[in-house]
Amino acid sequence: MNVSVQVSFDAAASDGPGASLVRWFRAARTGLYSGLVEAEARSGGGVVSEAQIVPDIDDLVRRFPRIGKTWPRFEEELATFPWGAQLVFLTEGEEPEVLGRASSYHVLRDGSIWRASALTSVDSPDDAASCTALVDFLHAALDGSNPLYGHIEWDDFDELTNLDTVLRRKRRTSLREGRQFLRGYAWVTVCPAELVTRLGGAAALEDLGAFHRVLPLRAGGVLLQASATMDGYTEQVMERLFEALAPVLPPGEPRPDPAHPYMRFVPRDAATVR
Incomplete structure (x- = not known):
């Protein structure tokens, strides 16, 4: 059964916007999706991941495949407070199924309000x-x-x-x-x-x-x-x-x-x- 987690932030975020994004995605990787991370690391685990960064609303997407190898660079990009970011876990195959997704984006173009979310299941x-x-x-x-x-x-x-x-x-x-x-x-x-x-x-x-x-x-x-x-x-x-x-x-x-x-x-x- 799908469960949605959503949080809204604004400029009163005490630890700074970039830090809030790093903490959100890091907690998703090490906590919420830890089983999927382990499955991807195993040979034949049937799970594949990809992270994405959109620096500004009009910019092209930057992709970070298989987060086990690209995570440090992804966190560096998160710390710059990009317009949008996503971490997704999929089943391998021709018709992949979403197993988990964490994301964030600016609700207002000036970056004064932003949203983070996570989709998982129980x-x-x-x-x-x-x-x-x-x-x-x-x-x-x-x-x-x-x-x-x-x-x-x-x-x-x-x-x-x-x-x-x-x-x-x-x-x-x-x-x-x-x-x-x-x-x-x-x-x-x-x-x-x-x-x-x-x-x-x-x-x-x-x-x-x-x-x-x-x-x-x-x-x-x-x-x-x-x-x-x-x-x-x-x-x-x-x-x-x-x-x-x-x-x-x-x-x-x-x-x-x-x-x-x-x-x-x-x-x-x-x-x-x-």
Whole structure:
């Protein structure tokens, strides 16, 4: 089953944009896709990888085949904060299948907001070990940064959050107000330092008892894991999460979007909970 991990960054990233990209792709290689890296290294492992860099939106793609041999050069390019980057693992053969993909690109041409994502899969939504590994990857990829927002979801909603969709918020508005309002909530939610402070701090969030795990980031943000497994993210758990985060959620009456019938959300205006 496919799982999507998405994170938004802005110029408030405390460790610098290039460092945030290096950490993201390094954590993907050594954590999330470590099994694929090992399979490619074995003779007959059936896996092949390629990394790509696009220095600027109008530039040609620079390719780095078989990352086991080209990784140092790829990281050097990441450190320059390119417009786009990708690391992909494929099955070998005439019709390759994507086994995993990590990517990043500038949301705004001036580089003031950028996005990182990863696509992977889990064997079962109720497997605690694989679910924990997903969260541990995200924590390793972000520790040292103060992201604007992030989440782990079952599906990739084309960069939309659940609240962007049901509140009909424009994506750029949501991004630009990301340190004023939390952009959404999910099984795992990344909350920036500014909003953590308004919620009373990481210790206060942990004391609420509304989360399975509260994982602080060194730069002040937190990862909030709602339940031990993705399967455990029930309507009751989501309601508890919503109420805990309501003080920093954008106001408005949510309305279902027919284009996204499986989007999960609590049908209440967060402003009425505060």
